[in-house]
Amino acid sequence: MLKKDGVPSPEELEGVKPSPERLKAGPVVIVECMQEIPCDPCYYACPRDAFRPFADINQKPEIDYEKCNGCSICIANCPGLAIFVVDYTYSEEEGLLKIPYELKPLPEKEEEVTVLNRAGEEIGRGRVVHVLNTKKQDRTAIVSVAIPKDILMDARHIRLRRGSDEG
Numbered sequence: 510m511l512k513k514d515g516v517p518s519p520e521e522l523e524g525v526k527p528s529p530e531r532l533k534a535g536p537v538v539i540v541e542c543m544q545e546i547p548c549d550p551c552y553y554a555c556p557r558d559a560f561r562p563f564a565d566i567n568q569k570p571e572i573d574y575e576k577c578n579g580c581s582i583c584i585a586n587c588p589g590l591a592i593f594v595v596d597y598t599y600s601e602e603e604g605l606l607k608i609p610y611e612l613k614p615l616p617e618k619e620e621e622v623t624v625l626n627r628a629g630e631e632i633g634r635g636r637v638v639h640v641l642n643t644k645k646q647d648r649t650a651i652v653s654v655a656i657p658k659d660i661l662m663d664a665r666h667i668r669l670r671r672g673s674d675e676g
């Protein structure tokens with residue numbers, strides 16, 4: 510549970526997930542912003558108005574998933590690192606996860622990485638397919654990782670394997 514250990518429960522996650530039909534239709538945003546905080550840059554970042562207007566700045570974001578095309582612009586605009594994009598249509602076996610990444614060094618294209626869940630536990634391996642790091646993003650890179658579909662929804666972070674003896 511988010512309030513207890515910082516990790517959202519399955520029930521809390523259900524509330525911020527697009528429908529199975531929308532997930533199957535192509536890349537789409539997932540906004541894991543579950544507490545009322547005075548914050549709204551996500552609303553202003555989206556060029557497609559997929560974030561519904563906030564009633565007040567403390568409101569949790571509400572998404573119109575039909576307007577979202579998974580462009581990922583909002584990811585680097587979220588100071589809480591709470592926004593991800595998933596794409597189940599990436600390939601037969603793998604989905605694509607786009608995550609905010611602020612650690613150094615940055616991963617490189619084609620690099621194999623360890624995939625972590627929301628609790629920071631290892632759940633598998635992935636392959637970096639793209640790293641977007643422009644000046645406009647202000648130190649929040651967007652890393653796209655190909656990940657087996659069966660762990661895509663649990664995957665939320667990566668760890669570099671460089672220099673490790675994990676094999």
Ligand code: SF4
Binds near residue numbers: 555556579580581584
């Ligand atoms: S991924 Fe793109 S279209 Fe979707 S909510 Fe974010 S900025 Fe808007």
Ligand code: SF4
Binds near residue numbers: 548552587589
């Ligand atoms: S910018 Fe991020 S932390 Fe702020 S309201 Fe939007 S999703 Fe939540």
